[in-house]
Amino acid sequence: xxxxxxxxxxxxxxxxxxxxxxxxxxxxxxxxxxxxxxxxxxxxxxxxxxxxxxxxxxxxxxxxxxxxxxxxxxxxxxxxxxxxxxxxxxxxxxxxxxxxxxxxxxxxxxxxxxxxxxxxxxxxxxxxxxxxxxxxxxxxxxxxxxxxxxxxxxxxxxxxxxxxxxxxxxxxxxxxxxxxxxxxxxxxxxxxxxxxxxxxxxxxxxxxxxxxxxxxxxxxxxxxxxxxxxxxx
DNA sequence: GCGACAG
DNA sequence: ATCTTGTCGC
Numbered sequence: 001x002x003x004x005x006x007x008x009x010x011x012x013x014x015x016x017x018x019x020x021x022x023x024x025x026x027x028x029x030x031x032x033x034x035x036x037x038x039x040x041x042x043x044x045x046x047x048x049x050x051x052x053x054x055x056x057x058x059x060x061x062x063x064x065x066x067x068x069x070x071x072x073x074x075x076x077x078x079x080x081x082x083x084x085x086x087x088x089x090x091x092x093x094x095x096x097x098x099x100x101x102x103x104x105x106x107x108x109x110x111x112x113x114x115x116x117x118x119x120x121x122x123x124x125x126x127x128x129x130x131x132x133x134x135x136x137x138x139x140x141x142x143x144x145x146x147x148x149x150x151x152x153x154x155x156x157x158x159x160x161x162x163x164x165x166x167x168x169x170x171x172x173x174x175x176x177x178x179x180x181x182x183x184x185x186x187x188x189x190x191x192x193x194x195x196x197x198x199x200x201x202x203x204x205x206x207x208x209x210x211x212x213x214x215x216x217x218x219x220x221x222x223x224x225x226x227x228x229x230x231x232x233x
Numbered sequence: 234g235c236g237a238c239a240g
Numbered sequence: 241a242t243c244t245t246g247t248c249g250c
Binding site: 020021022023024025029057 | 241242243
């Protein structure tokens with residue numbers, strides 16, 4: 001297994017953005033993963049999965065709600081991304097283990113979290129220019145950064161998930177924010193999951209690629225990959 | 234005790 | 241997260 005040393009340059013070639021969209025009334029949801037070329041930001045691969053929320057949203061338990069559909073979607077990818085950009089928090093969590101942390105451990109991939117709203121910790125507003133940031137702290141420790149990705153816009157909250165430093169996470173987020181407040185990878189995943197959920201009313205299991213000898217069910221396919229040691233190892 | 238609280 | 245039009249500003 002290839003593992004980077006703490007001070008080794010981190011040059012991801014592919015970056016995955018992840019997101020889940022929910023249907024208003026029911027617990028029906030759609031997860032999407034969009035993989036971009038880290039240099040050109042062009043789409044390299046994308047995958048989706050339908051799901052049903054197992055329980056109502058509870059602050060602090062987001063990972064347990066979104067991990068299943070996100071893992072199902074990840075299992076549909078044809079590539080293993082170099083880093084996962086999650087919609088939410090990593091270490092900046094009441095128990096220091098948010099969605100990005102979970103996804104990192106389960107996939108054994110570098111991960112980071114980008115949140116649109118504050119959760120836990122205190123901070124001062126960062127400067128108005130793109131790239132300005134302030135520390136998100138709690139109990140004398142640094143949990144993440146409040147980062148301005150565009151001049152004058154509301155900052156985002158960046159935190160480490162797994163196998164990445166806060167410096168690299170910050171750099172990567174800025175590199176992914178070329179035109180909007182949020183990283184391009186997350187915006188793409190958001191759009192895809194929305195489109196998927198809107199454009200389907202009945203059968204929640206109409207996904208899959210026919211003709212391939214692999215399992216059509218996302219969960220089974222992911223399990224098969226793990227058995228073969230080909231995914232996230 | 235009360236309020237706040239990622240998506 | 242989602243319900244939702246127009247509107248102000250760069």
